[in-house]
Amino acid sequence: MRDFALELEERKQAGLYRTRRHVAGPQRPSLIADGKLLLSFCSNDYLGLANNPANIEALRNALPETGLGGAASHLICGHHDAHHQLELRLAEFTGRSSALFFSTGYMANMGVISALAGRGDTIFSDRLNHASIIDGCILSRARVRRYAHGDVAALEAMLAETSGHKLVVTDGVFSMDGDIAPLAELARVCRAHDALLVVDDAHGIGVLGPEGRGSVAELGLSEDEVPVLIGTLGKAVGTSGAFVAGPSMLMDYLVQKARTYIYTTAMPPALAMATISSLDVIERDQGRRDHVLGLVSRFRCEASAMGYELMPSRTPIQPIMIGDNHDALALSQALEERGLLVSAIRPPTVPVGEARLRVTFSAAHSQEDLDCLLRALSQCRDLVQKTDVAI
Numbered sequence: 001m002r003d004f005a006l007e008l009e010e011r012k013q014a015g016l017y018r019t020r021r022h023v024a025g026p027q028r029p030s031l032i033a034d035g036k037l038l039l040s041f042c043s044n045d046y047l048g049l050a051n052n053p054a055n056i057e058a059l060r061n062a063l064p065e066t067g068l069g070g071a072a073s074h075l076i077c078g079h080h081d082a083h084h085q086l087e088l089r090l091a092e093f094t095g096r097s098s099a100l101f102f103s104t105g106y107m108a109n110m111g112v113i114s115a116l117a118g119r120g121d122t123i124f125s126d127r128l129n130h131a132s133i134i135d136g137c138i139l140s141r142a143r144v145r146r147y148a149h150g151d152v153a154a155l156e157a158m159l160a161e162t163s164g165h166k167l168v169v170t171d172g173v174f175s176m177d178g179d180i181a182p183l184a185e186l187a188r189v190c191r192a193h194d195a196l197l198v199v200d201d202a203h204g205i206g207v208l209g210p211e212g213r214g215s216v217a218e219l220g221l222s223e224d225e226v227p228v229l230i231g232t233l234g235k236a237v238g239t240s241g242a243f244v245a246g247p248s249m250l251m252d253y254l255v256q257k258a259r260t261y262i263y264t265t266a267m268p269p270a271l272a273m274a275t276i277s278s279l280d281v282i283e284r285d286q287g288r289r290d291h292v293l294g295l296v297s298r299f300r301c302e303a304s305a306m307g308y309e310l311m312p313s314r315t316p317i318q319p320i321m322i323g324d325n326h327d328a329l330a331l332s333q334a335l336e337e338r339g340l341l342v343s344a345i346r347p348p349t350v351p352v353g354e355a356r357l358r359v360t361f362s363a364a365h366s367q368e369d370l371d372c373l374l375r376a377l378s379q380c381r382d383l384v385q386k387t388d389v390a391i
Contacts, residue, residue, distance in 0.1 A: 015325030015355075016346055026051040029365050031341060038341040039372055041359050046207050046316045047288045048364030049238025049278050058277035062270035070266030075255070078266030086272040087243070093279050094213060094231070096223050096245035100254055103267050105202050105232035106132040108242035110139055111260030112230060113169060115253070116196060117142040121165040124155055124195070126181065128174050131349075133200060137169070149174075152185040159193035166193065172201035172215035173208070176350050176358060178313025180204070180215050187225040198228040206236025207316060212282040212289060223247060237282065239275040241267050288363035292316050295361045295370055302374050306381055316361040319345070321354065328355035334383045338376040 011017045024032040027050040031040040049055060062082065072078035083101050090099035102108035113136030117123050121142040125133060128149045137144045145162075147155040159166060168190050170181045183199065190197040204215035216226050223246060232242045244254065254261060282288075299318060304310055309321040322328040328344040335342050335357075346355045359373070 015329055029362060029369055033341055037339070038336065039339055039369055040341040041361070041365075041373055042341055042343040043360060043362060044203070044235040045238055045362050045364070046203075046236040046292060046360070047212075047238065047282065047285075048362045049206075049236070049281060051364075052238060052278065052281065054281060055238060055274045055277045059270050059274035062273035066269040066273070068268055068270070070268055072266065073262065073264060074266050075262055080266065080269035080272070082269035082272040083266060086275055089276050089279055090231075090243045091245055093283070094229055094245045095217065096229060096247075098248040098251040099243050099245040100251045100258075100261065101267070101272065102242040102244065102261055103264055104240075105200075105230070105234070105242040106135075107260035107264065108230050108232070108244055109133050109200055110136045111258035112198065112228065112244050112254060113137055113167070114139040114259065115257035116140075116198070116228070116250075117165065117167045121167065122162050124158060124166065124168045126150065126170045126174075128177065129169065129171055130175055130200065130202070133169055133171070142167070150179070150182055152182055152189060155186070156189040156193070159189060159195055166195035167198060168195045169198040169200070171203070172199050173203035173315050173317070175203055175317065176319065176345055176356075177311050178203075178315045178317030178319060179311065180208075180315070183216060183221060183226070184219050187221055191225070196228065197226050198230065199226050200230040202230070202232040202235060202242075203315065203317060205231040206282050207289060207292070211284075211286075212236070233275050233278075237275060237278050239278055240271050241275065292361050292363040292365070295365055295367070298367075299359070299361070299370060299374070303377060306374075306378055308377065308381070311356075318359040318361065320357040320359060322356050323353055325355045328357060330383060331357055331380055334380040335376050338379065340373060340376050342373075 021033045027043060027045055029040055031038050066082050070078045087099045087101050109132035117140045119141045123137045123142045123144045125137055125144060125146050126149055127146045145158055173180050187197055199216055201214040201216055206212045208215045209217035216229055227246050229245045234240045296316060300310055311319045325346045332342055332344040342357050342359055345358045
């Protein structure tokens with residue numbers, strides 16, 4: 001029998017052991033975690049909408065009309081009118097012909113990728129794509145070729161030498177680095193080599209582009225250029241679930257073929273109504289985006305001046321590169337002792353030797369919150385002796 005206890009101990013020794021925190025109360029910068037009040041800089045609630053009063057009210061008002069549970073899969077009797085309204089709203093929001101509502105971002109990627117490619121086909125995947133994309137590629141049973149991160153020339157060479165059905169999949173904003181995929185160039189080479197482009201814009205929707213419509217919209221890329229757009233609703237949108245948007249024919253195809261859509265209970269319909277409310281807030285409240293991106297700009301300037309190595313990102317995801325697993329944990333712990341919650345990210349989430357602190361910002365953070373973070377980082381700078389960063 002496999003020695004599971006030994007494997008757990010080995011993870012602890014390597015600085016890779018993970019634990020769950022017990023959070024009480026709503027998600028917001030001032031968070032109760034494991035019974036302690038901490039100032040959180042590790043949430044994906046980029047616009048501060050997870051505790052938005054208007055969205056909570058929309059959920060509360062919907063419950064008497066929709067009930068609580070989805071009760072069945074979408075293809076049995078679980079596809080509520082609220083889900084349909086949300087799909088229409090998501091199609092409008094993303095500028096696509098149609099949209100399909102999934103229960104989670106992980107399920108969306110798994111279902112979409114495995115439905116659109118199969119045995120005999122080839123998937124081309126960026127080396128830094130999210131785990132859900134990687135798993136979707138594996139589930140598809142297609143041949144998978146990984147190209148160097150953001151390397152369009154390498155991808156084009158692979159596409160040129162490959163025949164048959166080809167699918168290219170990439171994150172829009174990479175969740176652990178915060179950088180943005182070269183989407184315009186990817187769209188160009190996909191059109192040139194008859195490949196279907198799939199973009200998961202989980203971390204771009206709500207934050208980037210006109211009215212928060214995402215990294216694809218920021219570049220003005222049409223449905224013809226990016227036929228399949230995936231996004232999650234539990235990050236900047238602040239609710240739950242996910243979606244895929246694109247041509248109506250492809251959405252119908254996914255209803256027939258995406259196993260993670262077909263064989264799961266529909267999300268509570270009241271959440272769909274709360275999500276519609278949140279999309280309304282995102283469209284009209286440019287101030288939230290301006291504020292969070294202003295925090296990012298100030299943080300990059302002042303943290304860099306302290307000697308911290310930041311990664312090239314203009315999004316609310318601002319990783320501090322550390323390298324060693326134990327050093328990343330030590331810095332995270334030192335910040336927690338000063339009342340701040342900033343997660344250490346280690347392999348296999350990131351490549352070996354690239355452990356980091358993943359600092360994320362929210363429109364709910366104030367300038368005073370940022371003052372606290374910068375002050376703590378200044379105090380902790382000398383506590384990590386083995387980093388490759390030098391002041």
